Amino acid sequence: KAGVTQTPRYLIKTRGQQVTLSCSPISGHRSVSWYQQTPGQGLQFLFEYFSETQRNKGNFPGRFSGRQFSNSRSEMNVSTLELGDSALYLCASSLDSRRSEQYFGPGTRLTVT
Amino acid sequence: AQKITQTQPGMFVQEKEAVTLDCTYDTSDPSYGLFWYKQPSSGEMIFLIYQGSYDQQNATEGRYSLNFQKARKSANLVISASQLGDSAMYFCAMRERGVTGTASKLTFGTGTRLQVTL
Numbered sequence: 001k002a003g004v005t006q007t008p009r010y011l012i013k014t015r016g017q018q019v020t021l022s023c024s025p026i027s028g029h030r031s032v033s034w035y036q037q038t039p040g041q042g043l044q045f046l047f048e049y050f051s052e053t054q055r056n057k058g059n060f061p062g063r064f065s066g067r068q069f070s071n072s073r074s075e076m077n078v079s080t081l082e083l084g085d086s087a088l089y090l091c092a093s094s095l096d097s098r099r100s101e102q103y104f105g106p107g108t109r110l111t112v113t
Numbered sequence: 114a115q116k117i118t119q120t121q122p123g124m125f126v127q128e129k130e131a132v133t134l135d136c137t138y139d140t141s142d143p144s145y146g147l148f149w150y151k152q153p154s155s156g157e158m159i160f161l162i163y164q165g166s167y168d169q170q171n172a173t174e175g176r177y178s179l180n181f182q183k184a185r186k187s188a189n190l191v192i193s194a195s196q197l198g199d200s201a202m203y204f205c206a207m208r209e210r211g212v213t214g215t216a217s218k219l220t221f222g223t224g225t226r227l228q229v230t231l
Contacts (some may be wrong), residue, residue: 033218033219035219035221042221042222042223043204043206043219043221045218045219045220048218056218058218088156090158092158092219101148101160101163102148102160102208102219104150104157104158104159104160105157106155106156106157107156107157107158109156
């Protein structure tokens with residue numbers, strides 16, 4: 001069974017630009033969550049999608065948005081990039097049963113210059 | 114208040130020895146789950162073990178076991194027979210179901226960097 005895949009793996013952008021990150025969950029998994037990891041703030045929850053609906057959202061500004069498609073693939077968009085958006089962005093998928101574990105992808109490392 | 118507390122920023126253990134990584138949590142939700150993840154320098158988060166709040170027995174997965182003490186709100190990870198490949202960051206995380214019972218997100222601790230030595 002293929003794991004969670006994220007593309008691209010590495011990205012360099014300039015302040016003010018926008019970026020779209022992609023995540024393909026494990027086959028059969030319907031829940032996709034996004035996390036931001038930085039040395040200063042650690043791992044922080046961005047949002048969760050289930051059946052194309054955002055079910056939960058973390059404390060991030062509106063520049064961070066996401067969506068989920070009917071095949072459960074998810075995209076995350078960050079507009080008007082700031083230097084502080086440089087981070088490892090991790091996507092996780094789960095079956096969404098009561099005991100479901102979240103399986104993470106390899107992450108997209110975004111550098112904003 | 115921190116929901117997940119990992120008080121050990123770094124730990125050293127000799128190869129083949131056992132090591133315990135500490136984790137305490139804070140929640141008022143009666144239904145929650147506790148997870149441990151390993152993050153090598155490559156960055157990928159690797160799922161290790163899960164404990165549900167209603168589980169009667171401590172979880173075990175191979176060399177990993179979770180010492181779950183509900184009354185003390187602690188969920189320590191025990192790694193037996195440490196190997197050099199165990200050197201990594203280890204994160205404790207909690208999932209709360211909330212009032213609706215449908216939303217789920219993981220709240221992570223700050224992590225413990227484990228170094229296994231010869």
